Amino acid sequence: MGSYQYYYCPKGIESRYELLVFNGESEPFLPLTEHYHDCIGRIDKSSALSYLKCLLPFFRWLDETSNYQGKRVKWDEPPEAIRAAVEAYLMNEMGCKVREKDTFRFVNRTSISPNTVNRFLSALKSFYKSLIRLKRYNYLNPLIDSYAILDEFKSQTEGVRKDKPRMPSEAGTEDSIPHRRLTDSYFKLINEEWQPEIIDDPYLPSKVYQAGKKVHWSLRELVISRMLFETGSRASEVIELTIGDYRSRKDFQEISTFNKGSHGRRVKFLRFSKDTVKLLIRYINKDRIQYDEFQRNFKELPNEASIFLTELGTPFSYEAWYYHWSRAMDECEIKLNPHKTRHWFVTTRLREIYNTSKTEAEIKQRTNELIKYIKWKNADTIKVYEHYFDEEKHREAHDQMLDNMAELEKEYIEHTKHNRKKEPIPTVMDSSIAVEIDPELQDFLDGLE
Template identity: 50%
Template sequence: MEPFFYWMKYKSLYKEEPVWWDHKPAAVQETIRQYLLTRLYCKVRGRDGHEGVYITSKSSKTVQLFLSAIKGFYKTMIRLNMYYFDNPLIGLDGPVEMKDYPGVRPNRPRLSPLAGTEEPLSFRRETDSYFKIINDEWIPEIIGDWDLPYRVYQAGEASGWSLRDEVITRFMFETGARISEILELTIGDYRNRTDIHELAAINKGSFKRRIKFIRISPDTLKLLIRYVNKDRRQSAKTHMKFSELTNEEPIFLSKRGTPYTYSAFYSNWTTIIKQAGIKLNPHKARHWFVTSMLRGIYESSETAAQIEDKKKQLVAYMKWRDPETLNIYEHYYDEQKFRELHEKLQENYSQREKEYFKSLKAREKLTKPVQPIHINLDSSDLKDDWVHDFFEGME
């Protein structure tokens, strides 16, 4: 929020007057509208009781976070009796109450979803925000560079990365787990799985509960064991081997012996990516994993039934709340298959074109008419010879 309040102090105007955070809602709303337009590069369209915010290609990725933070700020100021108006981030058209939707029993209210006797409502809960993001549809990024992990590994070696960061990076590409899920792995997460290549892991929104597992390759497992028994021991406050550590001990530690944080890892990650000469945030490794897995499913399956079965396994492994998430990746794969088909077709077109013109030239040589010989009678020598031969022929 600091950039916004700094901008508000020096740049904002409402009715040709500067605006501060404790002014009336209309002034604050106009200031936020100006900020969305000029600083976050959104498009804002007024509607009945609220403003529609359209995210553009130039918009900041923190638009939703910014609006949520400002809304929470004013809620707090109102609760502390420091802002004496209605929350400027809450619109006039509030959300539709659940009671407005009838239940299956005539003239009776809907039962709680916990009862399980009525079909759950399929609509999303409406927001009461004054600024509503209209086109905020999440679309995963598709990473189709199949050699991407190896480029990152090579850059890591060239930059002198630590064994810890190498293990974490390999976890990212091999498991499809979020970086936060990897950094929070514990010794117990490895022990709690019967397969030596698997670890239990948290999932987004699981409240630290281990509700899924991740799999690593044999080579990455060897690196993990070497890290825990050697490099990690040098950083840890208690120099214990893997068999001596408690289940609660985090696997990855900083050089000070504290749990390895995302900010510390990202600093090292930036160095590696700069060495590779690419722009890549850690989360894109997850998208690369899904794209690669989907490609492997299609290439290794012989029937449509096998494809569907493997896709269900992938959805279960990723712990997606909405199975439809996979459809977007499939759309990419369908496009990729069309590109390959189109490239092959273009190659055939090109080859056929060369053969056609080659055969055309051959036909032209066979059917080319004999050009008549033209005698120039303007030459006196030729003219006399012709007359002489003519008279000899007459005799």
């Protein structure tokens, strides 16, 4: 059986099609032909042709190699058969790693994957949209995750109050719904969709601090933001800290906290810079004391007292903090989900590990230390943590990172003082340089939450 081919209609011949696709047996193949013509008018011809070229090898592969329950897969079969075929094609023909996640699949390109993976998935999704529109395919689009659409609808209707619908926007009591949403695709190409270049920006913390300064952040917001960048923690793990969490560690640069899934148990620690320690203590003894019911300083506060308070003297919440964060990001036109500070931390640490390690063994050891620090899930992990994670070595490497951050912050401020023309700030890292990462570590990065 030969390849799928396409030919333009010869001059002088009248036809409803300007292009015809032929299958491996040189017979007209109308599904792809009709898809191409359905695309024209919706997208430009060059894009429609690019989609077609991406799909031709896949349809040949369906005819020759595909296998689902012992049979070749045909393009018009139910979604479960199509999805199984696409997953096999991505892994076996395009060299991708595919991982199951809830109701969809994560797709990660490898060093042997072509650059056309994203285009192929978009083309196939478009193909089934066309064939459904033309009433040629009798099922739901197999390239769309219907549960994602349902979850998005729920997020648009549920408010921050438990089991309550969203208040109308005019009420001004709930944050507006962001326009950006996750893709509804069943196959999500994560290393293209969820790794924005801003994560590699060494000046990102300084930009965020300056944005906060412009909207008059209090010391509370600044301390929280600094801790996010310096520790790689989730926002809630910082905002909900208590005085006892700080007292529980022997090192004044460290604080105990909970983890996602630990149900409030303090199962890991965070480590931050000496400058942030000074700001934290200043906040507790000067700013916080104004809103504490009994005007207590650090030494007088009980262990269970929340470190961060609202102006009403109640424990600070994520929702209250996010208002200040989003206002600063909007004011300075920075598109940054606060959770991306966690990814920035991991990216920065990884680059430093690869830039400073002298042997493969050292890289492996230091990345294991980082994984145990950033991905500690529950108290049972303590045994593995103690075995693999040398706290002192992490402190040494972490101190170097914190020193570098302090220098970059000074450099950024000096540059903005002497350059009012908003010229691009020189970047000290070349994010275009590929870094070969251990497959196990890549799995960790792909699943980072």
